[in-house]
């Protein structure tokens with residue numbers, strides 16, 4: 001038999017007095033112990049099979065403020081009906097409302113319920129009462145609640161429970177969920193109690209006083225159960241997506257890049273035209289791009305730059321290219337949109353920083369009009385970087401990307417030829433993910449075309465790459481559905497480990 005602590009002994013004795021089974025609240029009263037002390041004792045006793053614990057859910061209802069006022073002056077539909085009857089059973093809505101002194105905000109509620117309850121006929125602003133109805137179930141419940149203050153839903157009949165939902169729907173109730181705990185002596189418990197329990201006083205804290213006087217020899221020190229579960233503690237934590245963004249920032253910084261950030265709202269000029277994407281390019285279609293409706297248009301940069309971009313689109317300007325051979329519209333370029341890629345930021349930055357070297361990156365939000373599914377979001381993040389210097393080449397680009405991936409823990413990297421309107425050559429990079437045993441596409445990249453750089457007066461090669469962040473996060477966290485990241489599911493956020501470096 002385990003050694004019992006004072007509180008456990010008292011709890012057992014209280015249970016004996018209460019004939020072997022009682023709710024915790026009653027044990028508290030009988031034993032004179034604090035509620036928390038009984039709960040703790042119950043835990044230990046149940047663990048030692050001296051008692052059993054039962055839990056029952058209880059739903060307590062009481063009147064809300066509005067409910068209280070209705071209990072006093074009547075439901076709005078009842079008030080309106082009463083005044084209608086006073087007016088002889090038929091009147092205009094207006095005079096019935098005046099007679100009832102009904103506030104405007106209650107009128108539609110009152111009319112709605114009069115109709116639903118079948119108390120009146122409403123026709124062209126006239127009300128006709130059908131009969132003087134008896135007190136409804138809802139009104140009875142309101143009355144009962146104003147007398148009793150609190151009722152336990154589980155103890156009400158089925159009909160009343162339905163009425164509870166009606167009043168709940170009308171926001172006339174306050175609802176409180178409680179767990180009722182009961183304790184019962186087991187056979188072992190009874191045996192022990194019958195043998196007689198002599199409560200021995202315990203001391204829970206050894207004081208200097210006890211030591212000095214030597215009284216510590218006589219007392220019984222209370223044992224602590226170091227295995228008893230404590231309350232759960234949840235530490236504050238940074239969202240997994242933010243942790244990975246932070247990690248990526250550190251990698252870029254280590255590699256000598258500087259972060260840039262720009263506005264989510266951009267003109268089509270920076271998002272598309274500056275990147276030599278023709279104005280009839282399918283990506284510019286409203287199907288993919290969120291355009292702003294108010295304000296619709298923004299400002300273009302200086303005239304000369306705009307002219308150079310326009311000519312490059314139309315005939316290639318000084319670049320030796322033939323351009324796209326169409327008539328470029330400044331109005332189309334002024335349209336405001338939510339940026340569809342962060343390349344809008346890097347090209348804008350180059351326009352303002354034409355001198356080498358430039359090594360910048362961004363990790364930022366972009367928007368595309370996508371149908372949401374496990375792979376796609378309409379709002380997501382891109383990682384983007386550029387290097388501009390006198391003699392950088394495609395090999396530097398592949399080297400930089402390889403190093404970046406290695407720092408992220410992705411060892412095997414491959415490069416494939418690809419296409420983007422603004423780079424030549426263009427490539428796609430894939431990385432091997434051992435956990436998934438497959439190759440996954442991550443960043444697109446290339447060297448900015450002369451048609452992109454010349455209009456902005458950039459004279460040196462620019463290496464550029466960019467790709468979705470969420471895909472990388474899915475790989476790192478081993479999840480399959482992208483939507484999980486933004487569900488604000490606290491359970492998932494708690495379980496997801498801190499990014500390790």
Ligand code: PHE
Pocket residue numbers: 340341342343420423444445446464465466467
């Ligand atoms: N902007 C491209 C995308 O959204 C990625 C990219 C960036 C490609 C820079 C080449 C150069 O997918």
